[in-house]
Amino acid sequence: MTWETVIGIETHVELTTASKMFCGCPVDFGAPPNTNVCPVCLGLPGALPVVNGRAVEYAMTIGLALNCSIAPHSVFARKNYFYPDMPKNYQISQYDEPLCVAGHLDVDTDGEVARIGITRVHMEEDTGKSTHVGDGGRIQAASHSLLDFNRAGVPLMEIVSEPDLRSPEQARAFVAELRGVILRLGVSDAKLEEGSMRFDANVSLRPSGSTEFGTKVEVKNMNSLRSLQRALEHEVERQQALLDAGEPVVQETRHWNEDAGTTSGMRSKEEAFDYRYFPEPDLVPVEVDDAWRERVAGALPELPAQARARYASAGLDPVAADLVSRDPAAGTIFEEATAAGADAQTVANWLTGEVTALLRRQDLSLEQSGVTGAGLAELAEMVDDGRLSASAAKEVLAGVVAGEGNPESIAAERDLIQVSDVSALEPVVEEVLAANPDAVAKLHEGDGKVIGFLIGQVMRATGGKADPAAVTAILRGKSA
Amino acid sequence: MPVEIDIAKVARLARLSLTDEQLERYRVQCEVVLEHAARVQALPTEGVAPTSHPLPRTNVFREDEVAECLDREEVLAAAPDRDGDYFLVPRILDE
Amino acid sequence: MSDLADLSVGGAAAGLRAGEFTAVELLEAVHRRAAVTEAELHAYLTIDRDGAARAAVAADSALRAADDPGPLLGIPVALKDNMVTRGVETTCSSKILSGYRPPYDGTAVSRLRAGGAVIFGKTNLDEFAMGSSTENSAYGPTRNPWDPERVPGGSSGGSAAAVAAGSAMIAYGSDTGGSIRQPAALCGIVGVKPTYGLVSRYGLIAFASSLDQIGPLTRTVEDAVAALEVVGGHDPADSTSYPGSFPDMRSGLEAGVSGLRIGVVAELNGAGIDPAVQAAVDETVAGLERAGATVVPVSLPSVAYALSAYYLIAPAECSANLARFDGVRYGLRRHGETVEEMMSTTRGEGFGPEVTRRILLGTYALSAGYYDAFYGQAQRVRTLIIQDFADAYEQADVLVSPTSPTTAFPLGARTEDPLSMYLSDVCTIPSNMSGDPAISVPVGVDENGLPVGFQIMAPALGEPVMMRVAAEVERQAGFTARARLATSEVG
Numbered sequence A: 001m002t003w004e005t006v007i008g009i010e011t012h013v014e015l016t017t018a019s020k021m022f023c024g025c026p027v028d029f030g031a032p033p034n035t036n037v038c039p040v041c042l043g044l045p046g047a048l049p050v051v052n053g054r055a056v057e058y059a060m061t062i063g064l065a066l067n068c069s070i071a072p073h074s075v076f077a078r079k080n081y082f083y084p085d086m087p088k089n090y091q092i093s094q095y096d097e098p099l100c101v102a103g104h105l106d107v108d109t110d111g112e113v114a115r116i117g118i119t120r121v122h123m124e125e126d127t128g129k130s131t132h133v134g135d136g137g138r139i140q141a142a143s144h145s146l147l148d149f150n151r152a153g154v155p156l157m158e159i160v161s162e163p164d165l166r167s168p169e170q171a172r173a174f175v176a177e178l179r180g181v182i183l184r185l186g187v188s189d190a191k192l193e194e195g196s197m198r199f200d201a202n203v204s205l206r207p208s209g210s211t212e213f214g215t216k217v218e219v220k221n222m223n224s225l226r227s228l229q230r231a232l233e234h235e236v237e238r239q240q241a242l243l244d245a246g247e248p249v250v251q252e253t254r255h256w257n258e259d260a261g262t263t264s265g266m267r268s269k270e271e272a273f274d275y276r277y278f279p280e281p282d283l284v285p286v287e288v289d290d291a292w293r294e295r296v297a298g299a300l301p302e303l304p305a306q307a308r309a310r311y312a313s314a315g316l317d318p319v320a321a322d323l324v325s326r327d328p329a330a331g332t333i334f335e336e337a338t339a340a341g342a343d344a345q346t347v348a349n350w351l352t353g354e355v356t357a358l359l360r361r362q363d364l365s366l367e368q369s370g371v372t373g374a375g376l377a378e379l380a381e382m383v384d385d386g387r388l389s390a391s392a393a394k395e396v397l398a399g400v401v402a403g404e405g406n407p408e409s410i411a412a413e414r415d416l417i418q419v420s421d422v423s424a425l426e427p428v429v430e431e432v433l434a435a436n437p438d439a440v441a442k443l444h445e446g447d448g449k450v451i452g453f454l455i456g457q458v459m460r461a462t463g464g465k466a467d468p469a470a471v472t473a474i475l476r477g478k479s480a
Numbered sequence B: 001m002p003v004e005i006d007i008a009k010v011a012r013l014a015r016l017s018l019t020d021e022q023l024e025r026y027r028v029q030c031e032v033v034l035e036h037a038a039r040v041q042a043l044p045t046e047g048v049a050p051t052s053h054p055l056p057r058t059n060v061f062r063e064d065e066v067a068e069c070l071d072r073e074e075v076l077a078a079a080p081d082r083d084g085d086y087f088l089v090p091r092i093l094d095e
Numbered sequence C: 001m002s003d004l005a006d007l008s009v010g011g012a013a014a015g016l017r018a019g020e021f022t023a024v025e026l027l028e029a030v031h032r033r034a035a036v037t038e039a040e041l042h043a044y045l046t047i048d049r050d051g052a053a054r055a056a057v058a059a060d061s062a063l064r065a066a067d068d069p070g071p072l073l074g075i076p077v078a079l080k081d082n083m084v085t086r087g088v089e090t091t092c093s094s095k096i097l098s099g100y101r102p103p104y105d106g107t108a109v110s111r112l113r114a115g116g117a118v119i120f121g122k123t124n125l126d127e128f129a130m131g132s133s134t135e136n137s138a139y140g141p142t143r144n145p146w147d148p149e150r151v152p153g154g155s156s157g158g159s160a161a162a163v164a165a166g167s168a169m170i171a172y173g174s175d176t177g178g179s180i181r182q183p184a185a186l187c188g189i190v191g192v193k194p195t196y197g198l199v200s201r202y203g204l205i206a207f208a209s210s211l212d213q214i215g216p217l218t219r220t221v222e223d224a225v226a227a228l229e230v231v232g233g234h235d236p237a238d239s240t241s242y243p244g245s246f247p248d249m250r251s252g253l254e255a256g257v258s259g260l261r262i263g264v265v266a267e268l269n270g271a272g273i274d275p276a277v278q279a280a281v282d283e284t285v286a287g288l289e290r291a292g293a294t295v296v297p298v299s300l301p302s303v304a305y306a307l308s309a310y311y312l313i314a315p316a317e318c319s320a321n322l323a324r325f326d327g328v329r330y331g332l333r334r335h336g337e338t339v340e341e342m343m344s345t346t347r348g349e350g351f352g353p354e355v356t357r358r359i360l361l362g363t364y365a366l367s368a369g370y371y372d373a374f375y376g377q378a379q380r381v382r383t384l385i386i387q388d389f390a391d392a393y394e395q396a397d398v399l400v401s402p403t404s405p406t407t408a409f410p411l412g413a414r415t416e417d418p419l420s421m422y423l424s425d426v427c428t429i430p431s432n433m434s435g436d437p438a439i440s441v442p443v444g445v446d447e448n449g450l451p452v453g454f455q456i457m458a459p460a461l462g463e464p465v466m467m468r469v470a471a472e473v474e475r476q477a478g479f480t481a482r483a484r485l486a487t488s489e490v491g
């Protein structure tokens, strides 16, 4: 029997508002533990939440970008369960009346576009963070946990997809595209490794051609696009092996272990979760009228799909188009560089190739680096003018990334400028020819191979700064 | 209308550790109260919207502005147990 | 008046400004009274000697500087111990918050401080405001100053007893199902539950968020107005706070009731009401008619279901509100090998029986499979109750009833039967369900000399007409009887 893979993805995104969802504590991820807390986000007795208006707008922005309908009336609810990093032991979340419903996101996997349904986008609050400490802690030899509530109450958007994804690869492409949308909107830094964007996947298999769903398994704990794809591939294989062997798939939550490359079942609860949702009596409903919705819709920036189409029609290859359309920092640099006259594909190639590699090696973000659009345009111009060789350009680029200055000054500093001026090179060539009469003889005999040797001699004499193309031209003139 | 409660399950959901004797007493008392409360089911409410707020209001928002936080020492001073700048709790079992 | 502790707020304010006595002297008088009454009453959980002394000294210098923040300047005030006070122990009468000193002041508390009030102490209550007798306190019951063998009512029993006994000039309480009005009635004083949203709930430890309101317990209607003016008004920290301007409750106090329509609620009078209580209520209604009001019979048919709906909604909200007491960040912690065990043990031991019962009820009413039949249905009934009130206010400006079906009952009389205790609030719960204001005014005594409270209900933000009628009732009743314990003489 052949099986069809069915995947749905639930994504949580932390918003980059200035203050938390329901209180004025700063959203600041680097703060010392338990300093960004107040009576509200610590769940102190008597404290009450008040909704951050900007967070609502950001949520609407996400919903509109994902083609959702914005509910004219939506409400917050209490989701009740006990967990020590959740101060009130209930999470304020939207439940049966979320802000955004019934949208979609088009996902391109190797040229094949699929429309993935977005069930809902709703607002909620994040929890604090617990650190589990092993044996040897203070309470005899028992292990314990440490709690930091700085993250408690940070605005969190939950984006739920329909089970429309049909392969791990497509799931990965979906998350990459969704991340691109979020980044373009500027509502979150959407860092997968740091957890400001997190996702869980529901995976099931069904006989090909069937329209009924199989038993689904929830897979958690993937913190990169690569680990998402690996985890899903593993889970699909695991389920397929079970089904092929005639064994049932158990509905459960499984934890992805990155190092082992496997998923494992989590300790099953004594009781199924019973969240006892009910409308949050401390908050009032959110009502969005046409004017408000239209104002937010009118302010939407260009989304990755639109940007990609524009770049593609300008002749950019798909890999480069993906990067500059999904990553707003790369997009801005790209736009600035091309506006300053640089060749689009050249700049794109640098961004997807050398720049990305350098950033990864130095663990920097594009914003943290010294890369600017003007800088890349200048670099491109220097290569065009023959003042920089391809290898020298790479070196200059490394300097630019490291924030050493603009290409011109870096090239000068490192003495990388090529000499392509004929009047400057002519005397050097004459000297080399005078010193190598044998080679000159061969050159006149029409031995083309000797030209390489002579170029090498000129390069050595100029300390490598001669433009090989200019030297070649001069030598060819001499041989004629 | 008699009401039957799985009181042990409810107590676990509410994180209340109670003795069997206590559970039994609460079960009886809760069933009496719920039987009285279940009278609400006698009132026809078809087409009646539920009220969760006594006074209808909507769209109460605050500006996205940072306000002062609490002093960490004052906060942690109230903690039953701490380790440095953190609240300390017994080990958290896997979810 | 020989003892400053027996003054009204208005009288004390005038005396302070006339230089007849100082705020420090006023505070001393209240201290002397408390020193005599507390041994028997147990109205207070905490008396903040130092804080009160500092506030009184500050009030005196403000008076000398003629820097007048308003009617409560220098007035000794008691707060129910579910209102958070920075640095001053706030327990909700629960073991689970024993020793807890909040790091902030609630909005009402900071407004009182800004208004120059002298916060004298924190009063006893039924644990987490759940109860009608103040017997459900982990720190022992409060007794009724009219008869120490009887309950003061609840849950704001400590506040009511203190005001009735003179160990506070005014007090604040919270009213979720009658917790201000019923103890005010049983202690022979005035108690107001304002319109939901008129006083900020920020800093009131929540019992049932959609029903809770802070309000005053005072000796006169005018004092209640002054007490409300200081703490009321919009607060951006409470999303359910009323955003409009504060209603003028003062200017109508002398206007009388001529031309007003007084609705007598069929469902809340007569059946189930103690005859002596009903007689005092009927007499009061007759008095209002003589004063020029029109008396109209009105019916609130759905109100028969209010108590049932209340005992689903309030426990449901409380089950979530009280989830935060888990031994992690503050309050009691009991040992557990795992965090889950620690939480369950802490909660199992930290909450008293009534709180435990309501958490269980609410958890059940919200749980999967029962939500719609219980919590959902209660909310729909709530809608019907609100509609009934709206219809009734077409026919009448205010509605009246007894505040409590009985006068103060003996300690222990209802503790074994939760349902009989819950019936104490049958007349007061409807206004919490609708969010409307209501007041209890003392109008007489029964055959045992125990006070009877008369309840006046008004539509949302109808405090001006409610206070107008209350002032007339107060004048008519001429209620001057005083609680037996209201004396500074060592008996």
Ligand SMILES: [Mg+2]
Binding pocket: A012, A093, A124, A158
């Ligand atoms: Mg969520």
Ligand SMILES: [Zn+2]
Binding pocket: A020, A023, A024, A025, A036, A037, A038, A039, A040, A041, A042, A153
């Ligand atoms: Zn906060």
